[in-house]
Amino acid sequence: MASQKRVGIFYNYNENWIGGAYYIQNLIRSLNCLPKAEQIQLHILAKDRALFQELQKATAYPKLKFIQYQPQFNKIERFVNKVSLKLFRRKLILKKIKLDWAFPLYAIPQDLQHIKELVFWIPDFQEKYLSAFFSPEEVKNRQSSYHNMVALNYPIVFSSNSALNDFKTFFPDAKNPVSVLQFAVVHPDLRFNEIDAVKLKYGISGEYFFSPNQFWQHKNQIALIEAAKILKEQGIVVKIIFTGKEHDYRNPDYTANLKQKVLDYQLENNILFLGFIDRVDQLVLMNNAQAVIQPSLFEGWSTVVEDAKALNQTLIVSNIEVHKEQLGDKGYFFAPDDYAELASKIVEVIENPANRLRYDLDYSVNIEKFALNLKSLIDNN
Numbered sequence: 001m002a003s004q005k006r007v008g009i010f011y012n013y014n015e016n017w018i019g020g021a022y023y024i025q026n027l028i029r030s031l032n033c034l035p036k037a038e039q040i041q042l043h044i045l046a047k048d049r050a051l052f053q054e055l056q057k058a059t060a061y062p063k064l065k066f067i068q069y070q071p072q073f074n075k076i077e078r079f080v081n082k083v084s085l086k087l088f089r090r091k092l093i094l095k096k097i098k099l100d101w102a103f104p105l106y107a108i109p110q111d112l113q114h115i116k117e118l119v120f121w122i123p124d125f126q127e128k129y130l131s132a133f134f135s136p137e138e139v140k141n142r143q144s145s146y147h148n149m150v151a152l153n154y155p156i157v158f159s160s161n162s163a164l165n166d167f168k169t170f171f172p173d174a175k176n177p178v179s180v181l182q183f184a185v186v187h188p189d190l191r192f193n194e195i196d197a198v199k200l201k202y203g204i205s206g207e208y209f210f211s212p213n214q215f216w217q218h219k220n221q222i223a224l225i226e227a228a229k230i231l232k233e234q235g236i237v238v239k240i241i242f243t244g245k246e247h248d249y250r251n252p253d254y255t256a257n258l259k260q261k262v263l264d265y266q267l268e269n270n271i272l273f274l275g276f277i278d279r280v281d282q283l284v285l286m287n288n289a290q291a292v293i294q295p296s297l298f299e300g301w302s303t304v305v306e307d308a309k310a311l312n313q314t315l316i317v318s319n320i321e322v323h324k325e326q327l328g329d330k331g332y333f334f335a336p337d338d339y340a341e342l343a344s345k346i347v348e349v350i351e352n353p354a355n356r357l358r359y360d361l362d363y364s365v366n367i368e369k370f371a372l373n374l375k376s377l378i379d380n381n
Contacts (some may be wrong), residue, residue: 005380008043008067008102008115011055015245015276018214019303028059029169029186030371034365040378043067043099060073067097081276084199087120101378104157120149120156123300124219124322125166130298133217133250134187150174157181159301162321170347176310177381182371185306187283195288198281202274208239209346210289212304213283213296215246215255222258223295223314226339229265238270238346239287240293291349294318297336302326309359309366311380316345330359
């Protein structure tokens with residue numbers, strides 16, 4: 001039976017963190033695999049109806065309802081709340097959203113405190129390991145959020161066992177109900193999207209390796225550029241295509257520095273930057289690459305890896321714990337700071353086209369597991 005709870009899901013679309021939007025899209029798409037009688041009515045908390053309608057189209061899930069978040073106030077209501085905040089440090093007029101359960105949360109908004117079941121999400125603890133990539137204020141805010149979750153004993157969902165283990169290390173005395181929700185991806189039908197047309201659209205010729213990631217410093221795109229340089233010096237020609245939003249608000253010069261490195265190494269014919277492209281085009285390029293390369297220094301649960309698994313595509317990945325959790329022995333692993341090792345893995349793929357490692361498992365099982373685990377999370381928290 002479907003849950004009788006009024007279930008709320010927060011949704012926002014931000015190209016600067018597209019993984020967050022894809023996470024919610026895939027979460028909802030996975031529910032399509034449940035029998036109709038077990039499908040869950042979801043109330044989508046979004047900033048406007050247009051965004052909600054885009055989500056409806058993207059997921060094709062029939063049981064979605066729109067809730068505007070934040071609620072709208074008229075002039076008088078806004079004035080009363082402005083005065084009450086100054087006098088009493090709280091709003092006198094609240095428009096309560098009627099929900100029993102809401103996910104994913106990172107903090108506790110005042111207008112949602114009445115909801116009985118608030119479920120929090122911690123994708124990873126990157127700032128604990130790569131603090132130099134964050135501002136002191138960001139680190140402080142994340143720590144404050146974690147401590148509030150622990151102090152108030154809210155349920156917390158993690159994207160991986162790796163993140164859950166980190167939580168137990170950093171908060172050994174926490175009593176929060178915890179669970180791991182390893183997400184799966186659900187792709188649109190790609191059969192009618194021809195690679196030749198997509199390659200022509202972006203000016204691509206010949207074979208290529210593919211690395212789709214936002215241009216954040218921890219995504220470690222420099223590893224591929226350095227590996228391409230090593231291969232060029234060995235007389236091995238490779239083509240590497242990058243896609244992704246080319247902006248890191250924490251390091252605004254990051255992408256420009258990468259592109260300058262390509263010029264310095266005279267790799268203009270080897271490295272192609274496409275920027276943020278259409279999602280279907282991205283998947284078609286991924287599906288037809290020699291391999292997908294994910295060189296990250298840190299991940300919560302990599303969408304790139306899941307995309308490649310779903311396509312039964314070859315993966316070359318950094319040997320971080322979460323990649324091992326996602327792939328098992330179904331990929332080529334390298335130390336993220338060992339560019340020569342990455343170069344050797346690329347060569348290994350090139351020289352063994354018929355015997356490349358692939359995920360080679362029925363990915364529909366992952367999607368169904370994701371949906372069932374989500375349903376269990378809703379029913380039991």
